[in-house]
Each structure stands twice: as C-alpha cells, then as structure tokens.
Amino acid sequence: MTEALRLIRRAELVAQPWANGAGQTVTVAQSPTGARPDAVDWRVSIAEVTGPSEFSDFSGYTRWFASLEPDGILLCVGDDVHRLGRWEPVEFPGALPAHAEPARVPAKDLNLMVRDAVGTGAMRRRDLPAGERLDLDAPDVSWRVLIVLEGAPQLVIPGQDPVTVAELDAAAISANAETEEPPAAIIGPAVLMELRVTPLAQAQTA
16 A cells, blocks of 8 residues: 555454444544544544444534445434435534434444534445546545445556455545555446545635
8 A cells, every 4th residue: 555545444443332232333544543533533434233323422523424234224313304225325413413223233334524623524425337447546635535335346556466345445545645646546346435524724715
C-alpha cells in the first residue's frame, strides 16, 4: 500500500460488544485513530445487531446509515419512519432518537458519522460492471472510504501486483497524502459503498 491508500481487511478487525449486549461494532476507519466513539471527528463502522436496537445519542454529529441485509430494515428517526432496502443509505442528525428493527437477526449495517463542527459527509452506492475501473484519487475530500458490499474486485496499485478485495474489506484514501500517477484503482465487478468526509471550510466554498 501507500501513504495515501490503506487496504483494511474486515477479517483483521476486532468487534467491540455493546454494553447492553444487543450487538457489536467494528470500526473500519476513524479520525483521530485512537479517539473514543464520542470524541472522533468522523468514523466508519459496521454494526451487527441481535434484535431491535436503540441508537446512542451523538449530538453534534450527522449520521449516515445503510442496511447490509437482503431484507433491509425499519429505521425510526424522530417522527420519521424509513423502510430501507438493502444498501439504501439515509442521513439524519445524531441528536435525534433513533430505533432500528431488522427483518431478521443477526443483521449487519454500515454507519458513517461526522462531527458537524469538522465537516460534512456522504454515503452512496457504486456499481462496477466487470472490467470497469474506479480511480482511487481523492482531491476534493479529506477522506474517501470504499467498502465492498458484493463481489471480489481487484485493487490495482501502480508498480504492485493486483490484490483481490473481499466482501466488507475497505480502501481508505487520504487527500492529504500524495496521490500516485496514475492513481490506484478498483476493477469490477463489484458493488461498493462510497463514503466521503469533506472539511467544513472546503464544503462551504464548494
């Protein structure tokens, strides 16, 4: 890998159980690296729940959420009810009370949260047909994280042998480091979720 790009293997991450015993969370990437969940500037995580679950209060953050299950999930945020299909993201303020009811358990979901005073975020699905190339440059964001939802695409880095990326593995790209020319890329087929974090001052001038 390079300073600008990290390949994060899901199989090497350690899950942290919830205090209430209703699930566990795996942190995929965050900044600062060693900060507590309530002290990060941003965090990407995968949660696995064993039943209906209440979300923690993250006042001062904006959150993005997507179910990883074929049957989707029912998500209640404040007075709004979202019946989300698989890989369908939704954005909501972290201060609002939220409750999730998966159709089946155990169930996994993907989460992004960004501190409002630090920047803005985004979560969107990307479909890569066989042979299509997605360049891994990130000139307009501070961080860009791509998580494999389905498939086993190739990660291609100039000067290195291609690497197969497994389901729920991630590639994290920092715009603060020098980018390879040509840039690294993911080659389909794959379904990806792209998560972006943009600094506040940069977002306001965009």
